[in-house]
Amino acid sequence: MTASQQRIAPGRMMPPLQESSWVRWSLTAFSCSFLILFLFVPLVVVFTEALRKGFGAYWAGITDPTAWSAIKLTVLVVGISVPLNLVFGLAASWAIAKFEFWGKSLLITLIDLPFAVSPVVSGLIFVLLFGIHGWFGKWLDAWGLQVIFAVPGVVLATVFVTFPFVAREVIPLMQEQGTEQEQAALTLGANGWQTFWYVTLPNVRWAVLYGVILCNARAMGEFGAVSVVSGHIRGKTNTIPLHVEILYNEYNFVAAFAVASLLALLALVTLVAKTLVERRIHYSTSLEPTTVES
Amino acid sequence: MVWRLKKHSVLPGFGLTLGFTVFYLSLIVLLPLTALCLKSTSMGWPQFWETVSHPRVWASCRLTFETAATAALINAVGGFIVAWCLVRYDFPLKRIFDAMVDLPFALPTAVSGISLTTIYASSGWIGQWLARWDIKLVYSRWGIIIAMTFIGLPFVVRTLQPALEDLEKENEEAAACLGANRWQTFRFVIWPTIIPALLTGFAMAFARGLGEYGSIVFISGNMPMKTEIASLLIITKLEQHDLAGATAIAVILLVSSFVVLLCINLLQWWSSERVRGVA
Numbered sequence: 001m002t003a004s005q006q007r008i009a010p011g012r013m014m015p016p017l018q019e020s021s022w023v024r025w026s027l028t029a030f031s032c033s034f035l036i037l038f039l040f041v042p043l044v045v046v047f048t049e050a051l052r053k054g055f056g057a058y059w060a061g062i063t064d065p066t067a068w069s070a071i072k073l074t075v076l077v078v079g080i081s082v083p084l085n086l087v088f089g090l091a092a093s094w095a096i097a098k099f100e101f102w103g104k105s106l107l108i109t110l111i112d113l114p115f116a117v118s119p120v121v122s123g124l125i126f127v128l129l130f131g132i133h134g135w136f137g138k139w140l141d142a143w144g145l146q147v148i149f150a151v152p153g154v155v156l157a158t159v160f161v162t163f164p165f166v167a168r169e170v171i172p173l174m175q176e177q178g179t180e181q182e183q184a185a186l187t188l189g190a191n192g193w194q195t196f197w198y199v200t201l202p203n204v205r206w207a208v209l210y211g212v213i214l215c216n217a218r219a220m221g222e223f224g225a226v227s228v229v230s231g232h233i234r235g236k237t238n239t240i241p242l243h244v245e246i247l248y249n250e251y252n253f254v255a256a257f258a259v260a261s262l263l264a265l266l267a268l269v270t271l272v273a274k275t276l277v278e279r280r281i282h283y284s285t286s287l288e289p290t291t292v293e294s
Numbered sequence: 295m296v297w298r299l300k301k302h303s304v305l306p307g308f309g310l311t312l313g314f315t316v317f318y319l320s321l322i323v324l325l326p327l328t329a330l331c332l333k334s335t336s337m338g339w340p341q342f343w344e345t346v347s348h349p350r351v352w353a354s355c356r357l358t359f360e361t362a363a364t365a366a367l368i369n370a371v372g373g374f375i376v377a378w379c380l381v382r383y384d385f386p387l388k389r390i391f392d393a394m395v396d397l398p399f400a401l402p403t404a405v406s407g408i409s410l411t412t413i414y415a416s417s418g419w420i421g422q423w424l425a426r427w428d429i430k431l432v433y434s435r436w437g438i439i440i441a442m443t444f445i446g447l448p449f450v451v452r453t454l455q456p457a458l459e460d461l462e463k464e465n466e467e468a469a470a471c472l473g474a475n476r477w478q479t480f481r482f483v484i485w486p487t488i489i490p491a492l493l494t495g496f497a498m499a500f501a502r503g504l505g506e507y508g509s510i511v512f513i514s515g516n517m518p519m520k521t522e523i524a525s526l527l528i529i530t531k532l533e534q535h536d537l538a539g540a541t542a543i544a545v546i547l548l549v550s551s552f553v554v555l556l557c558i559n560l561l562q563w564w565s566s567e568r569v570r571g572v573a
Contacts, residue, residue: 183304
């Protein structure tokens with residue numbers, strides 16, 4: 001040990017711990033241009049194309065009645081699917097994080113399953129269930145109900161693709177936090193709901209919010225799954241992304257990009273909110289040990 | 295010994311929450327996926343094979359796998375350098391660049407699809423430059439690769455970042471003390487440690503590319519046998535009321551993404567075993 005130190009120390013310079021400056025410089029230049037080329041330019045183009053013919057054309061594209069009905073449908077779909085998956089995520093993480101039971105890891109794997117299913121396949125499985133030749137197709141038809149090529153199908157497909165978002169953010173954090181605080185609350189006479197509401201939920205609130213943000217972004221922007229089940233009926237079953245597709249295929253580029261710019265704005269808001277919440281999560285987990293021990 | 299499903303706990307609500315979880319999971323996820331499996335098994339092996347071996351199906355599957363692999367490879371190289379710079383170096387606007395990496399997660403695929411098509415079309419920002427050298431990327435296999443690269447980038451960067459942050463500086467210092475130059479330190483100290491994360495990122499980007507639809511349909515041109523991806527062929531088959539054909543292709547996609555998922559799990563198991571072996 002000392003021999004090798006002596007061998008390096010006096011005569012030779014010790015090899016550097018950093019890359020040489022030209023390597024650093026060229027790697028940084030490469031990554032910045034890679035990110036600008038692949039991420040920044042596509043985002044900017046959405047806005048420049050939308051405003052290509054001035055603000056009037058942009059406004060006309062957004063306020064068009066079919067665009068408006070697509071926006072309303074998207075809000076409806078998000079309003080149903082996000083709360084459903086939020087309730088599911090909280091229930092699942094309570095069951096998984098606070099209890100030890102047989103088959104737990106299988107359950108976690110199954111919850112993540114929708115992430116592994118490609119969007120188009122996610123739409124297809126609902127066609128197989130509720131389509132006219134599907135399992136329940138005849139039965140639904142007899143009752144005069146329509147799921148595929150109608151709003152319920154769009155909602156179902158969206159619920160499926162956004163299924164794991166809240167659960168997978170909340171489960172690890174709740175697992176990390178253990179059950180001591182809840183046990184203390186129960187000993188002090190709180191009932192189950194109070195314990196959950198006043199003890200557990202405040203501890204995981206940022207993770208819940210994080211999951212909801214991601215869930216919301218995906219629910220608003222889902223294209224593949226929804227395009228299989230919606231049937232593209234203008235003004236009825238078109239969500240915002242589907243409306244963008246129709247406008248684009250009709251060579252109505254300004255309107256297409258105008259509507260798309262709403263989604264791009266949503267993406268920007270999502271990114272900012274995500275970054276802020278991430279910082280909160282880091283902050284609260286770095287404070288965790290002191291608050292628990294005190 | 296009494297065999298129990300659940301360890302005793304004083305906390306309430308197990309029955310309610312687990313019951314709801316399993317019920318909702320079965321309704322939304324398991325039931326539809328079972329329908330897919332049963333539909334494909336009811337088809338029978340000969341019919342399945344007949345559908346899959348059709349030249350158009352075969353071409354689209356091959357195209358999907360090849361382009362997804364190429365895009366994942368581009369992402370592995372580019373994403374590695376990006377992650378390296380974001381973790382190791384300081385440069386202006388670094389935090390904005392860092393936040394931008396998640397854009398493909400947040401931007402709806404249809405938007406990225408029309409945007410990428412506009413950029414690389416022969417009148418677009420980048421396309422018009424490429425047109426001078428007679429390079430045409432849209433409506434070709436390269437367009438698909440561009441879209442898949444866009445979609446897969448965050449997977450590689452976000453898997454690599456924590457791995458690079460966890461590297462202990464002491465190891466590199468030790469290597470330098472022992473006389474290694476920077477390249478040797480990278481090759482023999484850093485590289486072996488981050489290989490599992492890099493492979494995981496590659497696999498995730500690949501899996502995402504296999505199933506991607508929204509951003510590709512705009513840029514690929516959708517020519518049968520040439521630029522028609524598997525997801526699009528599923529939709530085409532559905533529109534022709536060929537449920538069996540659509541199901542067969544869906545099964546191929548589903549099985550391959552499960553295989554990739556399994557590989558990712560094995561990779562993670564392998565890397566944790568390696569860490570345990572060192573410790």
